[in-house]
Amino acid sequence: MKQWIAWLMLLLAAFTSTAAHAADGAPHQAQAVKVTTLSTMLTDYGTLGEWGFAALVEVDGRRILFDTGANPDTVLKNAEALKIDLSSVEEVVISHFHDDHTGGLLTLRKALMQKNPAALSHLYVGEGIFAPRYGKDGQSGTENDFPALAKAYLDTGGRIQQLSGPAEIASGIWLTGPVPRGHDETNWNPGLTVKTGGQLVPDTLREDTSLVIATASGVVIVTGCGHAGIMNIADAAQTITGDARLHAVIGGIHLFAKPDAVLIATAGRLKGLAYLLGAHCTGIEATVRLRELLALDRRTAVIAAVGSSFTLGKGIAAGQIAGWTG
Numbered sequence: 134m135k136q137w138i139a140w141l142m143l144l145l146a147a148f149t150s151t152a153a154h155a156a157d158g159a160p161h162q163a164q165a166v167k168v169t170t171l172s173t174m175l176t177d178y179g180t181l182g183e184w185g186f187a188a189l190v191e192v193d194g195r196r197i198l199f200d201t202g203a204n205p206d207t208v209l210k211n212a213e214a215l216k217i218d219l220s221s222v223e224e225v226v227i228s229h230f231h232d233d234h235t236g237g238l239l240t241l242r243k244a245l246m247q248k249n250p251a252a253l254s255h256l257y258v259g260e261g262i263f264a265p266r267y268g269k270d271g272q273s274g275t276e277n278d279f280p281a282l283a284k285a286y287l288d289t290g291g292r293i294q295q296l297s298g299p300a301e302i303a304s305g306i307w308l309t310g311p312v313p314r315g316h317d318e319t320n321w322n323p324g325l326t327v328k329t330g331g332q333l334v335p336d337t338l339r340e341d342t343s344l345v346i347a348t349a350s351g352v353v354i355v356t357g358c359g360h361a362g363i364m365n366i367a368d369a370a371q372t373i374t375g376d377a378r379l380h381a382v383i384g385g386i387h388l389f390a391k392p393d394a395v396l397i398a399t400a401g402r403l404k405g406l407a408y409l410l411g412a413h414c415t416g417i418e419a420t421v422r423l424r425e426l427l428a429l430d431r432r433t434a435v436i437a438a439v440g441s442s443f444t445l446g447k448g449i450a451a452g453q454i455a456g457w458t459g
């Protein structure tokens with residue numbers, strides 16, 4: 134009899150740790166959330182800027198690195214400057230194949246595994262990231278460096294989990310995997326192609342994956358370059374969590390070169406958003422315009438600097454240079 138109870142409890146534990154909903158039917162919600170920018174263009178004292186993105190995501194004690202910056206040692210140096218120890222971070226997400234998001238992966242893994250062999254040992258990517266990319270001539274097929282990087286990463290003992298759709302990697306923390314493209318946002322620099330059924334078709338960065346956190350205040354989205362389009366990502370976040378309330382968007386949403394009409398349409402979809410920490414390819418002008426369109430202010434719509442952060446319940450800490458000192 135006692136054994137039965139033990140088995141039941143084990144089963145229940147397994148169910149509640151992997152299911153999207155708790156035993157009472159309510160969706161999982163994260164309690165403590167902090168996202169800290171580790172790579173973007175704007176810097177603060179003692180840190181390095183670059184065209185790239187990386188952020189440390191901390192949710193209820195779970196620590197996940199989302200993207201790894203462009204240059205091999207930027208994130209490592211910035212974490213040291215900010216006195217953030219990354220060696221206990223065991224999971225890493227690479228949002229898409231572009232090297233301004235993959236550049237630090239190997240350096241970080243090799244440096245951190247000396248302190249903790251499991252550091253950055255579990256890599257999540259979206260399906261499509263390995264696809265060869267071709268120039269318009271269809272000849273080269275060598276524009277994607279990710280397969281070679283992945284091989285070097287596997288050689289360090291890391292493992293790669295490829296996602297074909299949404300996955301809840303911890304209670305209330307989701308990765309979107311490839312995002313349905315209901316809105317035609319074409320949010321990338323065109324030019325490369327992929328092969329589908331022997332035909333060359335434009336590369337839409339199908340693998341582009343964002344991180345979604347369900348909270349009592351609404352959904353928090355962390356995105357690398359937002360190539361899937363932030364409207365599409367918002368739709369996906371809503372579908373995944375069942376929550377239509379957008380609380381915070383953090384990261385790159387690739388609007389820097391978009392005309393005003395696109396910013397207006399984007400703000401329409403993001404209506405009700407409480408916080409925007411616009412990093413990397415969001416663009417400075419676009420962040421300021423979205424602030425206006427979303428009726429946010431200098432505390433709630435901020436251009437991210439290295440070290441700037443968002444904390445659930447507290448809002449954005451902009452750092453000393455990025456627009457708000459309280």
Ligand SMILES: [Zn+2]
Nearest residue numbers: 229231358360
């Ligand atoms: Zn990109």
Ligand SMILES: [Zn+2]
Nearest residue numbers: 233357358414
């Ligand atoms: Zn990028």
